[in-house]
Amino acid sequence: MIVLVGFMGAGKSTVGRLLSERLGCAFADTDERIEGRAGAPIKDIFSRAGEEAFRALERDVVAEELMGGSGVVALGGGALGDAATRAALAEAVVVHLEVSFEEAMRRLGSDDSRPLLAADPGELYEARRSVYASAADVVVATDDRGPEEVAAEVARRVRPPPHARRIPVPIPGRNHDVLVGRRLIPNIDELLPPFEGAENAVVVTHPSLTAIAGEVATAMARRGLTTQVTEVPDGEGSKSLAQAEQLYDVLAQAGAHRRDLLMSVGGGVLSDLVGFVAATYHRGMPVVHVPTTLLAQVDAAIGGKTGVNTRHGKNLVGAIHQPAAVVCDVDVLQGLPQEEIVSGLAEVCKYGFIAAPDLLELLDKRAPDILSRDPELLEEIVAACVGIKAAVVARDERESGERAHLNYGHTFGHAIEHLSQTKSQVPTAEPLRHGEAIALGMVCAACLASELGLLDDDEVALHRRLLGSLGLPVSAELSIDELEEIWRHDKKYDGEVRFVLLEGLGRPRSGVVAPRPVLERALERVAIA
């Protein structure tokens, strides 16, 4: 608990409210509570019942608030006069918002709601100052500073370090952490590593995410960096060389150099584009990704793949450029449309299938709570997925082997996604989201593995039960001819289609080739709802 004390006019109520927002916790103003309980303004309580009666009421309210446990409490200016109240503060962090007498008088000015100012305010000021001084754990000056600035300093000085799980991505020479947790974005300045020599931080986002990007910029400004938020349009169309060139221009106009910091706040489109720009501006500058979708938090923003599209293909131009950090704040997931969450959960299941039977168990047991976005569960599953991807990427950064396992369900899935965008009748009326297509792709892969004798029927059934319980599609009528037509046009096609299949839960095998009759039997099973 953080308790703000200080003379009238120190800004306890205003700063307390800002501080609680910043810390994401409850806020209570004891004077307000007293007025609420008495049903009258403090001035009237004083004038009708006298200071003694007010102090008694105050003692009760304060005791109650301090029982509350966590959060921020703004304590009335005279409450510390009570010994019991002082004793009750032993466990709290007491912050003295210090204001000079002159500044307090200036701020209060014509405020006639303060009953005690009628007496000798100078004497009162001197008396209380020593009380505040002896009680305070932390003193923060408030003269000549706005309440935001004061709240920021209080936050910096009192708050326990934000709770973030640090998941290392141990790639020699490009070591970095992925942070997963809650309330990370408002505190991102404290969570990131130092950026030696940085002067600018350019934050790139979509128009719909400027509020979050602004929070990031505000936090980074506290590091003394010149910050700037720049927008690129939503959608895959932004992954272009033309858009990259615009960002190069923004950086050049900001006078950015290779020790400055580029940040992305958005989904996979943005981490791909911004990562590419960071990889290539001044031959490579640090980038931090703040993924704002579940899919980006568990997949796109992790592992250093960056890219833009050309008219000849997706991700045809790109680089492997590991970020300096990735900040997965699961709080941002609360604001997403439900179908975005569901889509992202398909990739979460993928990690379970290829590497984490315990994650599968969690998803199976807690599907409803996950769908209702229980924050602790979200944090747990994002951390689990990031941990798996980080380990795979560390072992095979450039996808010469094991990293291919992350494509489980994707050979079918990409083709299904493509079909759903181009053929109105197959497999659904509306284009499928990426995750929906991948879910179907994993069902296809499971059925194919079963036909090849690699998985048993229970494991196929688990695919369908789990994905279905998360709201993902698990059956579709698919034409082998249409799928093959798409595969044949893939840039990796060399006469054979190679699948990542499971030889059991958590045991992926890549490069599996299947005879056409076996593929046909598998697709027949996928069609059965």
Added chain:
Amino acid sequence: MIVLVGFMGAGKSTVGRLLSERLGCAFADTDERIEGRAGAPIKDIFSRAGEEAFRALERDVVAEELMGGSGVVALGGGALGDAATRAALAEAVVVHLEVSFEEAMRRLGSDDSRPLLAADPGELYEARRSVYASAADVVVATDDRGPEEVAAEVARRVRPPPHARRIPVPIPGRNHDVLVGRRLIPNIDELLPPFEGAENAVVVTHPSLTAIAGEVATAMARRGLTTQVTEVPDGEGSKSLAQAEQLYDVLAQAGAHRRDLLMSVGGGVLSDLVGFVAATYHRGMPVVHVPTTLLAQVDAAIGGKTGVNTRHGKNLVGAIHQPAAVVCDVDVLQGLPQEEIVSGLAEVCKYGFIAAPDLLELLDKRAPDILSRDPELLEEIVAACVGIKAAVVARDERESGERAHLNYGHTFGHAIEHLSQTKSQVPTAEPLRHGEAIALGMVCAACLASELGLLDDDEVALHRRLLGSLGLPVSAELSIDELEEIWRHDKKYDGEVRFVLLEGLGRPRSGVVAPRPVLERALERVAIA
């Protein structure tokens, strides 16, 4: 020595000539020599003096040619009948160009210049075949093959491995060699490392260099790669994102993937551009540079810096992408304009000043021979410079420290180059070449070091004597105000200009700041011719 033997019509003269071009050595056809000496066609020698007289003449000519030592000799079809000739071939590699009797008859057709065909050609064929068989070290079939193809096979089978110095660039994970030597381009297919999974080699060059690029492509085609030469315009203007995009399109249209090979044949503009495209196509593909200027061989093509310009600056966009190999064939330097050689020698001197007093000694002693492009000297100085740069880059790939030493003379030099392009009166009527500006820059740096007490007068004099003897400018009237104006607009400028200076030959120190009066005194010395 390589001696071609075989029946009439085997193609000894034609193949021999092609082979000698391919190997870059002399060619002699004994029949031609005999005709030259006798002043008559062989047919006439036979008819006038008889076979015995011809064989006597042949014995002399052959003995003379075989004394000659190296090169390719095409031996008359019957010369091996002589025991002394056979004995003289002990040290040579004897190649039997095998032709079937039927094919020989077909090829000779109506050729009536062959006196011996008048007798029983079948008997002659059988008799000679056993002689060729017992003499040959190597047999190459010629039926159904063109002379180019036969020459290529002979070259592959007989030639000693091309002489190339292999200079390793030991960067962990990106280890590669720079090859320095002569006749490397025609044999580049044998010099490069294997490229597993490669199907295409796309060779990028300038219109003026298509002959060399074609040689590279022809050689790479012998590896079974599909090769293609594509051109980009000469000049710095090609270092653009638009040009990079065109190359992405060429690669995509060729169906190139990330295991295919991109090659640059040209100067620094091309290795920068092509290196950048290779760094970013499919998130990085192998690139081989074949630098065709002295400057590119000793500097631009080595070390993995790549980049394109935007309207906001030179090399604003780029990547560090180490090549899979660099092939510095000093033979290409023979075709350059003299001012190109002189310009490149400035960078050569730079390596001497910062790291190699023995290279300075060689340059000092052999300046005239270097300027006349003695091939062995060129090879030696290119290898020395590459060795220095490779070692520096291996220790500091991303220029966080020591790599800055390679900028000796460049802080002054770049500003001088810029001034010469924009101010007609300073310091020369014509814009300076890069190397000329760098030479002046090193003289400035030496004078400044002397003013700061780091170098003695002899060392300053050595700068001027050496650079001057190579045809580079060593004095100019420079305005401190104009230089500072340019430095202030540099992207690295932070209120101070930092120089790389010498504390003695071979002992560079970076980050040196000089007070303005000292700078002024240094420039006064530079002005004195």
